[in-house]
Amino acid sequence: MDAQEMRYDDPSLYINRELSWILFNRHVLDEALDESHPLLERVKFLSIFANNLDEFFMIRVSGLQRQLRKGVLKAPPDGMTAGQQLDAIHTMLLPDLQAQDDCWHKELLPRLAEQGILLRKYHALTDRQKSAMDRFFVEEIFPVLTPLAFDSSHPFPFISNLSLNLAIMVRDHTGKEFFARVKVPTKLFPRLVRIPDADGSTRNDDSLVQFVYLEEIIAAHLDMLFPGLEVIASFPFRITRDADLEIEVDEASDLLTTVEEVVEQRARGKPVRIEVECSMHDGICHTLGSKLGVPKSMIYRVAHPVGMADLMQLMSLDRPELKDSPFLPSTPEDLADDQDVFSAIRRHDILLYHPYDSFTPVVNFIRQAARDPDVLAIKITLYRVGPNSPIVNALMEARENGKTVAALIELKARFDEENNIGWARALERLGVHVVYGVVNLKVHAKLCMVVRREKDGIRRYMHLGTGNYNAATARIYTDFGLMTCDPGIGEDVANLFNFLTGYARIEQYAKLMVAPVTIRKMILQKIDREIARQRSHGDGNLIFKMNALVDAACIAALYRASAAGVRVDLQVRGICCLRPELPGISENIRVSAIVGRFLEHARVYYFHNGGNEEVWLGSADLMPRNLDKRVEVLFPVENELLKKAVIATILPVQLGDTVKTRCLHSDGTYSRRASVPGETPMNAQSWLIEHRGAWYDQHL
Structure with a gap:
């Protein structure tokens, strides 16, 4: 058949996007299994695999479940229905979860121990170590715990998204059994609690460190939470909720407040998945599933620790020999700290390739603009900024120096909403023109424009990128950034900012797509x-x-x-x-x-x-x-x-x-x-x- 006559809407020509994503995450898991990586980097990849999977369930699986509930029949180009996709996802994930477990227990845990990084079971601690953990529990953990019962007079407790919990069975003096839940306070204490050395001290270095899981410390002291009752068993579990909550922009008189409210609702989205320790009793598992409305196919029994994304904590250890060798990113000579970035851009366009090239010239571009008396205005789009942002600090300095500053902050950047809300309020307090996005669109473009008065007139300097204005991710994401003062690009960028901040409608751009x-x-x-x-x-x-x-x-x-x-x-x-x-x-x-x-x-x-x-x-x-x-x-x-x-x-x-x-x-x-x-x-x-x-x- 001639190419012109061929039909390209045949479902067999397309791979399902959800199943393709699972294959991508399998590549991340492969990196955890790759012995060529330093040991802690392998732990990092295992943590990323788990974190990716959390987001996949919160967004993609929850979306498919909504389609199934609402009877949405429109299939993607590959033709799979929502139900078929959910079944396929479950089937594909099971071997990955087994591989994750094998990687942790058979490879990484033993090798961490060989390197003096020990993750101990509570029952295996020495008496001296248990005494130290007893004090830690009584003095710090116990006061913040809230055991929640579940019986005829106590409704089933609310369990927030991705929170780690203990499901507990207790028995009273009559032999009657009860179910209770205790939330593990991982936001207040590290998931991996460092154990003092045998003499009760803590080393000044990380050459030999021992940890015990926070939930195991709590499980060992449940008798203090349920006095007069016999604690029969406890099992860690975690639920994942629908976090893909829509923002009704047309009904939002104050988008900032609306996004804040939606972020709060995220913790209360419909349950999507339950992860339980593999030894959990079937009865407790059934109770959790029925009370939370989660089908059996979305209850995953795991032998590895529930919530493995928390293993990223180990990357904070000072063990450089177990991590990738650091390197010093390159900086073009004409963009060194003591050079005039505007003169450099006037001489020729500059292309940076991060992280091989330093992100510092991008920060300096905005810092110099903030301090240059000839700069009149700075306009920028911010999608994922990150905490302690040098970019935002430079924008604040620019405003303090009397520059006109306009920042489009995309409040709907998923999982960065709270961070962006904080920066938006801080910038507004200084008089920055803050815009929260465009109705019915997310602003994902990466643009910064500096307007400068020069001898021959007004000149626009631009930075256009493939990645966010985030100094932290610029060290681990590969991204390009172009610095230019090309008039045609400058006119396009100016028109685009007018669209983003005002009512301009531009249907064609001279140089940009x-x-x-x-x-x-x-x-x-x-x-x-x-x-x-x-x-x-x-x-x-x-x-x-x-x-x-x-x-x-x-x-x-x-x-x-x-x-x-x-x-x-x-x-x-x-x-x-x-x-x-x-x-x-x-x-x-x-x-x-x-x-x-x-x-x-x-x-x-x-x-x-x-x-x-x-x-x-x-x-x-x-x-x-x-x-x-x-x-x-x-x-x-x-x-x-x-x-x-x-x-x-x-x-x-x-x-x-x-x-x-x-x-x-x-x-x-x-x-x-x-x-x-x-x-x-x-x-x-x-x-x-x-x-x-x-x-x-x-x-x-």
Whole structure:
């Protein structure tokens, strides 16, 4: 069948997005199993795997359960109903959870012990250690505990989202048994409680440390909470609730207050999942499930500690030999701390690739703007800022220095709402113009504009990025940032800010692609252009690097390109709904994913365009939510030397990785890239660390 006549709405051409996500998280688990990582880094990956799974249930599984309750029949492009997806999720997760358990008990725990990091069972503590824990319990833990009974006079207690609890069975003098619950106060005390040494002291270093789980200390002292009763048994458990709560913007007279209320409601969302210790009695398990309305298929018995995301606590240990070797990010000479960033940007565009390049020049860009008497205004979008933000502090300084400052803070950034609310209030108190987003859209674009008065008139300086203005994540996420004073980009950015802060409606931009207005349309046009070029000259080539590929229209366009003979390389770190390697449809498409030390977060869209090559960077993945429901920006790299650095060095290194790359196949499975005999292994992230700055210097 001719490519023009082929139908691309066949469900068999698409991989289900939820099942694809599970495969991505399996890659994270693989990193925990990878012995090439330092020991504590493996623990970190196991913690990330668990945290990812928590969010998956809170958002994606809860959404499918809502569809099932409401009888929503519209299926995704792959054709699976909500019920079918829930069944498949459960089936796929069981072996992953077993692998998680084996990784912890059979590999990491013994190796931690070999390195002097011991996680002890309470019953195995020495008498001296138990005495220390007794004092700790009586003096600090006991006063904050609240045992909640459940019987005819006590309603079933409310259990908040992701809280760790003990389910307890007690017996009175008549032999009657009762159920009770105690919440483990993990927000007040560390989950892993450090045990004093045998002499009662605590070491000044972490060469030998011992921990016991907080819930085990509480379980060992339940007789104090239930005097006069016999404690029969106790079991840790945790529930996950629906956290994907919608904000009714049209009904919200005060969006800030409304978001605060929604954040509070998140802890009370409908239960989605129950995790219980594998030894929990069936009767207690049934009681929890029936009272919380959670089906048996969503009750998971685990042998590993409930709530393994808490293992991230171990990363705070001062054991550098058990962590990745630190490195000093590169800083271009003309962006050093003592250099004038505006002069540097006037000389040429600057492209930074974090974390290999330092994020400090981005902070300095705003700090210098805050202190420069010629700067008139600063405008910025903030999505995930993080605590103790140097960016926000620089904005505050700018306002104190009399600059006009406008900050669009996206209050609806999931799980960062509270943090963003705090920064919004702090900035407002200083007189910053704070905007909370756009009705019915999330603002995900990463933009900063500085307006400066110069001898030849007003000039706009811009920073456009693929990642958030977050100094902490910039050390562990790979992202690009472009600094430019290009007038055309400046006009587009100014118009976009006018849309974000006012009522301007712009349908076309001179140099930027902007969602929801133009990104999908322009991406499809450029793919069609590549198809036409392939038919006339046979040199069509597309390279896309992103976090997720879900949008059906974009996938269909890539299928058409492949069917026409265009070579397509896709590097999709997370969800990929496209099936590569299908004869006659996607046999010219190669899909790979890198999961390693850093989170691959950059978005790069390359079009060969008959040798007149284009590179676009930005905040947008090819997903319906990004293209239709968010304000996103893709920006061109027009400086020929910077463009060459991306095309000739960075993309080939990424696509040439043979160590951390997984290749996607037509059946939806991944495999490690096969090594070639005699070939030197290529770890793209390690190469970029070793050559940091070189890709920049050699092209400038």
